Amino acid sequence: MAAKRASIADLAKELNVSISTVSRALNNDPNISVATRTRVVALAQERHYQPNRLAAGLRKGRSNLLGVMVPHIEGAFFAGVMHGIETAATKAGFHVMICQSNEDVHHEKQNIETLLNAQVEGILVSLSRTTHDFKHFEKVRKHGVPLVFFDRILEGTDVNAVVIDDHQAAYQVVQHLIEQGHRRIAHFAGPQHLNIYKNRRQGYLSALYTHGLPVEEELIFTCDMTLDDGVAGMQQFLGLPAATRPDAVFSASDFSALGAMQVLKEQGLRVPLDLALAGFSNELFTSYIEPSLTSVDQRCEQMGQSAVDMFLDMLEVRTDARRTRRIVLQPKVLIRDSSVRHPAA
Amino acid sequence: MAAKRASIADLAKELNVSISTVSRALNNDPNISVATRTRVVALAQERHYQPNRLAAGLRKGRSNLLGVMVPHIEGAFFAGVMHGIETAATKAGFHVMICQSNEDVHHEKQNIETLLNAQVEGILVSLSRTTHDFKHFEKVRKHGVPLVFFDRILEGTDVNAVVIDDHQAAYQVVQHLIEQGHRRIAHFAGPQHLNIYKNRRQGYLSALYTHGLPVEEELIFTCDMTLDDGVAGMQQFLGLPAATRPDAVFSASDFSALGAMQVLKEQGLRVPLDLALAGFSNELFTSYIEPSLTSVDQRCEQMGQSAVDMFLDMLEVRTDARRTRRIVLQPKVLIRDSSVRHPAA
DNA sequence: CTGAAAGCGCTAACAA
DNA sequence: TTGTTAGCGCTTTCAG
Numbered sequence: 090m091a092a093k094r095a096s097i098a099d100l101a102k103e104l105n106v107s108i109s110t111v112s113r114a115l116n117n118d119p120n121i122s123v124a125t126r127t128r129v130v131a132l133a134q135e136r137h138y139q140p141n142r143l144a145a146g147l148r149k150g151r152s153n154l155l156g157v158m159v160p161h162i163e164g165a166f167f168a169g170v171m172h173g174i175e176t177a178a179t180k181a182g183f184h185v186m187i188c189q190s191n192e193d194v195h196h197e198k199q200n201i202e203t204l205l206n207a208q209v210e211g212i213l214v215s216l217s218r219t220t221h222d223f224k225h226f227e228k229v230r231k232h233g234v235p236l237v238f239f240d241r242i243l244e245g246t247d248v249n250a251v252v253i254d255d256h257q258a259a260y261q262v263v264q265h266l267i268e269q270g271h272r273r274i275a276h277f278a279g280p281q282h283l284n285i286y287k288n289r290r291q292g293y294l295s296a297l298y299t300h301g302l303p304v305e306e307e308l309i310f311t312c313d314m315t316l317d318d319g320v321a322g323m324q325q326f327l328g329l330p331a332a333t334r335p336d337a338v339f340s341a342s343d344f345s346a347l348g349a350m351q352v353l354k355e356q357g358l359r360v361p362l363d364l365a366l367a368g369f370s371n372e373l374f375t376s377y378i379e380p381s382l383t384s385v386d387q388r389c390e391q392m393g394q395s396a397v398d399m400f401l402d403m404l405e406v407r408t409d410a411r412r413t414r415r416i417v418l419q420p421k422v423l424i425r426d427s428s429v430r431h432p433a434a
Numbered sequence: 435m436a437a438k439r440a441s442i443a444d445l446a447k448e449l450n451v452s453i454s455t456v457s458r459a460l461n462n463d464p465n466i467s468v469a470t471r472t473r474v475v476a477l478a479q480e481r482h483y484q485p486n487r488l489a490a491g492l493r494k495g496r497s498n499l500l501g502v503m504v505p506h507i508e509g510a511f512f513a514g515v516m517h518g519i520e521t522a523a524t525k526a527g528f529h530v531m532i533c534q535s536n537e538d539v540h541h542e543k544q545n546i547e548t549l550l551n552a553q554v555e556g557i558l559v560s561l562s563r564t565t566h567d568f569k570h571f572e573k574v575r576k577h578g579v580p581l582v583f584f585d586r587i588l589e590g591t592d593v594n595a596v597v598i599d600d601h602q603a604a605y606q607v608v609q610h611l612i613e614q615g616h617r618r619i620a621h622f623a624g625p626q627h628l629n630i631y632k633n634r635r636q637g638y639l640s641a642l643y644t645h646g647l648p649v650e651e652e653l654i655f656t657c658d659m660t661l662d663d664g665v666a667g668m669q670q671f672l673g674l675p676a677a678t679r680p681d682a683v684f685s686a687s688d689f690s691a692l693g694a695m696q697v698l699k700e701q702g703l704r705v706p707l708d709l710a711l712a713g714f715s716n717e718l719f720t721s722y723i724e725p726s727l728t729s730v731d732q733r734c735e736q737m738g739q740s741a742v743d744m745f746l747d748m749l750e751v752r753t754d755a756r757r758t759r760r761i762v763l764q765p766k767v768l769i770r771d772s773s774v775r776h777p778a779a
Numbered sequence: 780c781t782g783a784a785a786g787c788g789c790t791a792a793c794a795a
Numbered sequence: 796t797t798g799t800t801a802g803c804g805c806t807t808t809c810a811g
Contacts, residue, residue, distance in 0.1 A: 489788035
């Protein structure tokens with residue numbers, strides 16, 4: 090079947106008017122009589138006319154495409170951000186083109202190329218875990234394409250970004266742990282070249298410092314934040330002499346916290362009585378496991394929304410692209426059973 | 435900054451060759467001398483030339499865009515499918531444009547328009563829960579754009595689709611429950627205009643029938659499959675006279691099963707001892723809650739992959755678009771603690 | 780209010 | 796092997 094799509098030219102011929110008249114009618118140009126507009130619109134409807142965005146885009150130098158690259162789409166966080174982005178972008182008349190880096194710099198580079206020659210008008214990125222340098226993003230700048238990072242950005246770079254206040258969130262979690270009477274608080278830390286893990290670690294350290302607790306290097310386990318890493322980390326902690334063992338663990342990710350919890354259960358240790366636990370990201374399962382896991386809501390939808398807003402701003406004021414901006418969202422600590430010494434009666 | 439993007443014409447002028455020569459060099463056309471090709475490629479690199487896909491697409495009547503519409507992106511299932519789609523599409527040289535219907539027919543209609551005039555070359559759809567009729571998809575057919583449904587399709591329609599064998603999966607789950615000694619097996623059923631829920635219900639009924647068990651209408655609770663629905667359903671079952679109460683529940687979704695589990699725990703009832711539970715979808719949390727929840731792996735990645743494959747097929751043999759095809763994937767039942775009477779020692 | 784015409788960047792005959 | 800030319804479908808001056 091595949092009926093050839095009707096074009097503006099087709100409609101024009103059929104109505105005996107010029108191409109530009111049809112175009113105007115269809116684009117709500119004021120310079121056109123109501124009569125002709127009605128005729129045009131009617132026929133367009135009848136012929137199931139669909140404007141060709143490729144052509145319009147080519148002509149106007151716009152594509153109405155917004156590129157998004159995430160490390161992966163699984164998990165509550167990125168799915169939530171994607172939802173926020175999609176909603177905001179659609180409202181602003183943009184289509185969202187999505188791609189995943191699979192936590193791999195190589196993929197990341199390639200995707201940048203791909204997005205660029207799809208003529209996206211902007212790119213929103215959350216870095217892959219294996220990204221240590223920035224060269225592939227220089228190209229984006231050179232092309233004058235607005236670039237907004239969200240959540241994961243490279244430490245020490247000056248880029249437009251929307252992030253949450255990881256430091257503050259970590260600080261609050263650890264402070265809460267201290268208030269619950271814990272004194273030897275351990276930390277599962279992530280790759281320190283990523284802002285998020287660095288800041289969470291700093292927040293952890295700040296809280297200890299402020300409350301006069303010493304920092305014990307042996308209580309900081311740096312890893313990739315998977316469930317298995319959490320298992321390994323907890324096993325390592327349990328291997329310490331009883332006196333130096335932690336009485337609480339603040340993990341920079343929910344998955345590692347879960348791994349730790351599994352180890353504790355296997356060992357017959359009780360959470361939070363024998364050891365308190367807190368994670369990060371408010372993954373769906375944190376509410377459902379037992380005990381429920383204290384975690385941090387990262388405002389994912391809001392983050393997607395803000396990233397799109399920032400992109401739209403940059404689109405308007407292309408000129409002072411020199412000035413970098415940063416939006417910092419306030420996270421929300423969610424206290425749950427895994428960290429409360431005396432659960433409410 | 436925003437250096438104007440170099441075009442083929444720019445390169446041509448700078449090299450004193452014709453536009454088509456440059457085009458050929460860049461597209462690996464054999465009809466060109468190695469020397470000129472080298473020169474062209476070199477300059478292209480230096481000028482950070484990016485082909486303009488809008489222009490190429492306009493000319494070739496192709497966009498390299500594949501549209502995907504899902505009800506929402508949260509949850510393990512759709513995220514997994516999206517991953518499969520993105521991977522397969524990228525390999526085939528397509529970009530993925532994503533949009534969500536938010537389980538709302540209205541949105542769904544609108545998104546179809548949007549995708550169509552973005553000139554996508556195909557559309558992959560999983561229906562919104564509130565979709566009861568098909569009109570808005572007729573338009574897609576009329577435009578000759580390949581349309582592939584996955585997972586959720588409308589009952590009684592003849593469309594290209596890739597689904598899992600929900601009937602079979604449900605049958606196996608219920609059979610397993612029967613083998614565990616359960617005799618009064620209840621069912622949380624979803625909206626019956628959707629194939630997936632209808633088939634799961636049929637599978638449930640088949641299993642009962644095959645094993646000589648009666649169907650009790652009061653043991654079938656039809657709802658929207660949310661966590662709250664599961665709570666309500668379980669409460670209703672617990673309200674039945676002791677003698678007619680179910681001893682197992684097969685829920686067509688993990689969330690409802692979880693809701694049921696929560697109610698049981700509150701009531702001090704033990705799973706699976708007092709009542710066995712099974713869900714559907716293999717949501718992440720099903721492995722992590724206690725007891726772990728028996729569920730069904732829907733082969734999400736594979737589904738995405740197959741949907742893209744089907745689309746690619748349709749692209750090639752546009753002619754016999756009359757013949758509809760269906761790919762049926764085999765699901766995998768995951769037996770976990772929530773349904774096993776005597777857990778392995 | 781309407782039409783003619785140029786051109787966005789690229790590809791693909793057809794010539795040379 | 797290279798160049799010339801004609802559009803893909805649309806927007807947008809500039810004339811009328």
